[in-house]
Amino acid sequence: MTFEDFDLDNILLQAIKKQGYNTPTPIQEAAIPIMLERKDILAGAATGTGKTAAFVLPVLQYLLDEPKRSSRHPRALILSPTRELAFQIHKVVNQLGSYGTFPSVIITGGFKQSQQADTLTRACDILVATPGRLVKLMEEEFVDLSHIEIVIIDEADRMLDMGQGPTVRALLESIPTDFQAGLFSATLSGKGIEHFSEEILEEPEIVQVDAPNQKSAQIQQSVYLANNKEHKQALLANLVQDEACQSAIVFCNKKEKAIEVTEWLQSQNISAQVLHGDFIQAVRLEKLKKFKGQKIKVMVATDVAARGLDMLHITHVINYDIPYRGDIYIHRIGRTGRAQQVGIAINLVEHHDIKNIERIEYHLEQSLPVEKIAGLEPNFTLKDALKNVKKKKKTKKKSKKPKKVKVRKHAKKS
Secondary structure (H helix, E strand, O other), X not given: OOHHHHOOOHHHHHHHHHOOXXXXXXXXXXXXXXXXXXXXXXXXXXXXXXXXXXXXHHHHHHHHHOOOOOOOOOOEEEEOOOHHHHHHHHHHHHHHXXXXXXXXXXXXXXXXXXXXXXHOOOOOOEEEEOHHHHHHHHHOOOOOOOOOOEEEEOOHHHHHHOOOHHHHHHHHHOOOOOOEEEEEEOOOOOHHHHHHHHHHOOOOEEEEOOOOOOOOOOEEEXXXXXXXXXXXXXXHHHHHOOOOOOOEEEEOOOHHHHHHHHHHHHHOOOOEEEEOOOOOHHHHHHHHHHHHOOOOOEEEEOHHHHOOOOOOOOOXXXXXXXXXXXXXXXXXXXXXXXXXXXXXXXXXXXXXXXXXXXXXXXXXXXXXXXXXXXXXXXXXXXXXXXXHHHHHXXXXXXXXXXXXXXXXXXXXOO
């Protein structure tokens, strides 16, 4: 299939060619025809699969097919959970709409509200926004959503994780018009996404591309066993200093650990910076700029700080701390192996990480291969460690004493 097969307008095809897109990705091939038929869609696609273009192209085609009325208010609303992702979406809107006239505005936190209110006085077809800032501007009557005809919600699972669900629902309830809706998520599993989509979508077509529990040949995943903290640090240093590692994100579960790991890497003369949720937007953007420009080789980050991070040059994702859930793992490793490049995802596993890695393998429906570095071999095997975990589970079940049941005394009859 080619992009011409979608019957897209020639100005969009010119922009597609300019961006170097040759053939549609699986999510584009599946989602674009559904959206062009004006149907609601629930789409599961991991980061790096071309999902942004999968919804931006139909939005632009819709605006071309339906000539603009006299209103200066936005007709398409694209919601993103984070500032960084919103800016990336807005960039794609401008790139794919470069041969036409598609006035767009971006509204996110981290900037003066008065400045963003001023931008909304201009004519606008497409509004890209984060839910929190958009609600604030609506409360002060700077935004009018009464002319919205199409709504896209990107990374819906992340929105729910961040507690943005009620805000998004309130936003959509404020739209008086009937609108076409598209909900995109890295994973469609879980009752949260199911309920969220039921509230927003009407008889949607459901598409799952690159299902999270399937093995991805684009990303080479592996496990390195660590005896203790010092062993884990030595493994990390060896891996990021390898010639194959050009740019790496190292994930930690907590801010304090991320700071500690960054300071240790810097003490080893390794170019590293930390990214966590406490940084103000200006500092955050400066760090990301340096990382994108490859002035920093290693970015040590928490999951909250890395949300919306979308860079093509990342060769390695290293889980210094193993995530607690499979969907978080999928989000992490999806930041490498982009643009048809092979990525490396490495898990550094100590004894206390065994339960988490067991959950990850269960979610993936596959066992991850264990690799070793000469001179840094572990003193245990993953197979034995998993056996010990299972033994402990059985022991705990056997040792549980039966709970004493309190018998309620009936009141004496008078």
